[in-house]
Amino acid sequence: MTEPGPTSARLVLDGDQIARACARMAHQILEANRGAEGLVVLGIPTRGVALAERLARAMSEVEGVEIPVGALDVTLYRDDLRRHPTRAVGRSRLPVSVDDAVVVLVDDVLFSGRTVRAALDALGDLGRPRAVRLAVLVDRGHRELPIRADHVGKNLPTRADERVRVRLREVDGVNDVTISSEEATSGATAPPAEEKGER
């Protein structure tokens, strides 16, 4: 049920809460991996990259070793390319080979799971990781594919028509996570898929 009138955004996480969630996830990743060996952190553009860099930095500080971090653009592996005007493709940046690595995929919001599916396909064409883990800042439910995150910053039950928005300082100048109900009048025709939390 959408409310009439202007959107009403509710704050879910503020900057401090985001930072604590990232710190916790960094420790969890290291714990699950029993250390930093073999870890490669790849963020899914756009905000997943910023998060990946935060996680990698945190883990590097804890372990005292440089943990490789990069970006994995999955636009060309999406399953809905033909349903939209041609999408712009983002940059991929692989710091090292993914063969035999423990790849930690990082994204801001986990929603339908389709983006992660695309990321797994992309990874498969790049090499053969030993294992793939998924770390997300927000899991908002409504999976359309059998995908689950290994490390979650915040579990957030939502209605499908609600909109989850993550903002990070590196990209947006501020840090917060908000949820809003809105009528479909925002003119949001094209992607910024991450703002819609379409995963």
Next chain:
Amino acid sequence: MRHLLSAADLSLAATTEILDLAEEMAQVQARPVKKLPALRGRTVVNLFFEDSTRTRSSFELAGKWLSADVINVSAKGSSVSKGESLRDTVLTVAAMGVDALVIRHSASGAPGQAAQWTDAHVLNAGDGTHEHPTQALLDAFTLRRHFRRTEPDRETFAGKVVVIAGDVTHSRVARSNLLLLRTLGAEVVLVAPPTLMPAGVESWPAATSNDLDEVLPEADAVMMLRVQRERMSGGYFPTAREYTVGYGLTRDRLTLLKPGAAICHPGPMNRGLEISADAADAANSLILDQVAAGVAVRMSVLYQLLGGEDAPTPIRGEA
């Protein structure tokens, strides 16, 4: 983007997007699995009325690495000689259900005419002496990398001087490059003997000169055009020897170039005629980089044409 018929079709934004994506595509070439699924299920036909193994293979790889189905139709035996019109040939091929036609033809304007007759996306792979837009894109891609490497702090093309030298009249590469380089903000100087300068060149957005020596010291890049020996029988220049002395990038002329100036050639080269072996193999020669760029740039273009939903068919005038 519906068609790519001319370099003039590309704005600065569109060109930048294509070149940026080509950088991403170039990474694919370096991978063990040289495939992206983006054009899966799409069909591309290389409809070549004029021979060109190199360009055709480049387009074929580009399509296949994007998971499209690609077939090659060599149409040179058909159309005019067998009485089948160009329109019939295009319609017959398109009727098989193709998404994109990559057309190379010896007559200027043919891909543009074909675009009027079919709903498929049309990509001009070289038409007569008119245009060769993907060549201009791969030349721009190569030069952009070079300029970013040599002068990383400067805006890449602004104020750069690119000399295009050779048979400008008959060169589709020259026309497309001129248009695209201007879009990118570079200055272009055309150099040729008067007989090989096109009619109306005074109105083109380029400086012109008949004196290569005078122009070379200013060049940030020199693009040598292939000259065909058949032009001698047309009386455009007396002998190959005289052409080389006046307009060839000889070993001596290399000393006139600024340090860091790039040497380009769209290929195939007539070594010893318009370009000396020394120039072709010089340290600042980008010729091999141009060849390597071809597939990545064409992948980028194919994605721009075919990677999204098909736009509703524009309302056409009468057939």
Next chain:
Amino acid sequence: MPAPAPHPTSGGPAEVLVVGADLLGQGRADLLLRDGRFADPATAGPAAERLDADGLVALPGLVDLHTHLREPGREDAETVATGTAAAARGGFTAVLAMANTNPVTDTAEAAEHVAELGRREGSAQVVPVGAVSKELGGVELAELGLMARSSAGVRVFSDDGRCVHDARLMRRALEYVRAFDGVIAQHAQDPRLAGPEACCHEGELSGRLGLPGWPAVAESTIVARDVQLAQLTRSRVHICHVSTAETVDVLRWAKARGVDVTAEVAPHHLLLTTAAITGYDPTFKVNPPLRPDEHVAALCDALSDGTIDAVATDHAPHARHDKEHAFGDAASGMLGLETALGVVLETMLLPGRFGWREVAERMSVVPAHIARLAGQGRPLAVGEPANLTLVDPAARRVVDRSASASLSRNNPWHGRELPDPVVATFWGGRATYRR
């Protein structure tokens, strides 16, 4: 419905009384058509068909010095029957059929064959043009004298499609036809300056589009040569489809010196420019090619002051598959018979450069004289052959290429609004076209 092919003594009403037509814009009068000639209107019988010509202008039947009927050889593109039906729709009562058929009209037999086709099936008088050289090869003279003596009575000779390039051959031809008052009609195109691949006026557009250029001097240098040869040989020369300002200058110079030269211009060169070619549409590919504005202006001025003597259509039908090629590969030529008068009204009459007298001169009287066609281009007077074109000066329409008597559809005027003047055409007193 095309009118039945008339023979001057068969079919149709015996008398037609045209009432109240404006004769060449000089004043209204009645015209009586009887037994193939004009008769005194006062003697019209009660059974005479009355044609109300109030508001219509009467012109002598138009004469086209330059038509391609394509028969024999390319009956898929046009035949004598369909081409002359188109001619009649355009107000023409006589057409000169160019020789570049297959086989070429280079013998008396070939000429007589074409003339016979015209008699049997034509909706207008068909006068064969004879080739200047055997097979249009440009090397040896064709049998000009035998063609002249034949029942076809050939007086105009042309290798049109090709230029008589060899100066000596042109000289010989000019000299030779003097004996029987013939005229050589030259397609002026120096093949060394504008070869067979040349298809676009050499200039800014050809350079930009990458189309092989056809420079103006390829036409004017041949004309300059030929007017001097005509003077030397004291013979007549006619220049086909003048397309450039440079040629107009040469014609002025030659006429001032008393050279017996005449010239024609095609309707498309009076109105269409190189702007039509920017989309590479082969409909606008023609030889000589369309030229930029300044040439079109010079041609209109020349037609106005008489430097150019006549309008000739260069009607060039082509089968669809011959046009549906890349521009450089497509056949050259445009349809013209049905739209010629409309274009002349649009470019010359309506802007006030011409009156109806000039229309009649340039499209009937002078062409008939150049072709030495007795019986055509005559005054609308009692006793003269009844070749008559009735036109409505106010009628206009948007040209529809599929509404045509021609077999072909390569019509450059399609979609354009033009005067559509011809209401009725009478050839030898019989109606060959009625709207």
